[in-house]
Amino acid sequence: SEPIRVAAVDLGATSGRVMACRVGARTLHLEELHRFDNGAVPVHGDLFWDALGIHREVLVGIREVARTGPLHGIGIDSWAVDYGLLDADGRLLANPRSHRDRRTDGVPARVRETVTDAELYDVSGLQQLPFNTVYQLVSELGTPALEAAVQLLLLPDLLTYWLTGEAGAERTNASTTGLYDVRTREWATDLAKRLGLPWSILPPLRDPGAVVAPLLPEVGEYVGVTGVPVIAVGSHDTASAVVGVPATEGSFAYISSGTWSLVGLELDAPVLTEEARAADFTNEGGVDGTIRFLKNVMGLWVLSESVRTWADKRLTDVTLPALLAGAEVEPPLRTIVDINDPRLLTPGDMPSRIQDLARETGEPIPRTPVAIARTILDSLALAYRRNIRLAATLAGREVDVVHLVGGGSQNSLLCQLTADALGVPVLAGPAEAAALGNGLVQARALGADLPDLAAMRDLIRRTHDVRRFEPRSGLDWDSAESRLTSGG
Ligand code: LFR
Numbered sequence: 110s111e112p113i114r115v116a117a118v119d120l121g122a123t124s125g126r127v128m129a130c131r132v133g134a135r136t137l138h139l140e141e142l143h144r145f146d147n148g149a150v151p152v153h154g155d156l157f158w159d160a161l162g163i164h165r166e167v168l169v170g171i172r173e174v175a176r177t178g179p180l181h182g183i184g185i186d187s188w189a190v191d192y193g194l195l196d197a198d199g200r201l202l203a204n205p206r207s208h209r210d211r212r213t214d215g216v217p218a219r220v221r222e223t224v225t226d227a228e229l230y231d232v233s234g235l236q237q238l239p240f241n242t243v244y245q246l247v248s249e250l251g252t253p254a255l256e257a258a259v260q261l262l263l264l265p266d267l268l269t270y271w272l273t274g275e276a277g278a279e280r281t282n283a284s285t286t287g288l289y290d291v292r293t294r295e296w297a298t299d300l301a302k303r304l305g306l307p308w309s310i311l312p313p314l315r316d317p318g319a320v321v322a323p324l325l326p327e328v329g330e331y332v333g334v335t336g337v338p339v340i341a342v343g344s345h346d347t348a349s350a351v352v353g354v355p356a357t358e359g360s361f362a363y364i365s366s367g368t369w370s371l372v373g374l375e376l377d378a379p380v381l382t383e384e385a386r387a388a389d390f391t392n393e394g395g396v397d398g399t400i401r402f403l404k405n406v407m408g409l410w411v412l413s414e415s416v417r418t419w420a421d422k423r424l425t426d427v428t429l430p431a432l433l434a435g436a437e438v439e440p441p442l443r444t445i446v447d448i449n450d451p452r453l454l455t456p457g458d459m460p461s462r463i464q465d466l467a468r469e470t471g472e473p474i475p476r477t478p479v480a481i482a483r484t485i486l487d488s489l490a491l492a493y494r495r496n497i498r499l500a501a502t503l504a505g506r507e508v509d510v511v512h513l514v515g516g517g518s519q520n521s522l523l524c525q526l527t528a529d530a531l532g533v534p535v536l537a538g539p540a541e542a543a544a545l546g547n548g549l550v551q552a553r554a555l556g557a558d559l560p561d562l563a564a565m566r567d568l569i570r571r572t573h574d575v576r577r578f579e580p581r582s583g584l585d586w587d588s589a590e591s592r593l594t595s596g597g
């Protein structure tokens with residue numbers, strides 16, 4: 110049969126990509142046809158997304174996919190949590206905020222006065238991240254925008270709405286809001302009511318794989334094709350990335366390594382124990398009813414913000430390849446910091462913050478960009494180790510291989526350090542796991558013979574290179590870990 114060719118739109122916090130994904134019985138091919146920079150826009154200390162600008166880039170990308178071959182479907186995934194509010198006419202009321210905005214400072218503590226953390230966890234199963242949608246919404250209570258809001262659309266759903274006119278909430282991303290019941294797989298309207306939130310703005314839920322609607326005629330005219338169906342994929346980028354993990358069987362862990370690092374396991378059912386809550390593990394919804402039991406680890410954001418800081422200071426020789434080459438030959442495990450310290454969440458001077466963290470815990474202070482880069486990578490690998498081991502214990506599972514996907518899989522030093530830290534092999538790649546997961550879920554909705562995740566992963570394995578990193582011994586990760594837990 111003819112291969113299926115779809116547009117997989119994968120939006121990250123620092124760049125957006127529109128790929129043509131071609132899926133045949135034994136072939137799977139990805140071609141990047143449009144890439145654009147993305148980033149939150151600071152205005153008077155607030156952080157916004159340029160949603161309309163992103164929409165325009167999505168249109169440009171779709172037009173490019175349509176211009177270069179057949180186009181059978183379109184699917185959008187992006188980072189989670191952030192949303193736009195629509196008025197009664199379906200117009201966007203304000204620019205969506207970034208989850209790194211300061212407006213949720215102090216909000217979790219306020220929420221705790223009404224609903225305890227344990228109650229929240231029992232319903233949503235989510236890690237306590239200050240930017241979860243529920244906290245963002247509480248921070249907006251009483252504002253004109255929230256008062257006027259008739260509908261809330263998460264970012265990929267908002268872009269899907271602009272393409273089709275159909276409003277809805279795709280389940281994998283809805284599961285990151287804090288207002289979604291991980292057991293019943295419906296909105297937690299009681300929780301919303303207790304917090305005084307307008308629960309009626311939560312749109313109807315839809316499953317990944319559902320056909321949403323064809324492109325609106327005027328959109329079709331702009332991109333040069335008519336009637337193309339837009340398909341709900343795992344619209345949370347991490348959900349699509351986990352689909353794209355080329356695993357063979359059950360005893361694997363994954364790290365989806367991009368701006369964030371999402372570190373964990375794929376499970377059949379949520380783990381909502383007191384131990385899981387205390388360890389602050391999340392239970393997000395995956396494609397085909399799976400659970401993504403994972404931890405948000407601060408990720409390569411800390412490194413990319415550092416590079417940005419050095420570029421601003423005109424230390425122009427500090428490119429990423431040079432830093433990584435230098436970091437490779439730096440003394441290992443010299444300085445370890447808690448890479449998940451909340452102070453690393455907001456944009457700013459990361460190198461100074463890393464030095465402050467080292468100072469506080471009595472670690473040697475890294476002085477050069479290369480030493481700081483090494484500190485970040487060692488600390489990341491240590492966080493991967495801790496959290497994969499924790500996830501395995503909490504879920505009662507063994508882990509004998511770690512799949513590292515996303516942009517970070519191209520960072521050989523990070524992959525090697527992760528294998529060393531965990532003492533198990535790391536299988537690295539594909540870098541574009543999210544776009545592959547997006548494209549495969551669309552292809553199945555359009556009739557491809559991909560009955561389950563195993564079939565999708567099998568196709569990725571047969572068509573994409575995966576690099577294997579064997580663990581090396583010799584470094585003392587145990588004492589590095591105890592330095593981290595005893596310090597500060
Ligand atoms: C990764 C990601 C994470 C989510 C964070 C904020 O891109 O989607 O899974 O926690 O961004 O939305």
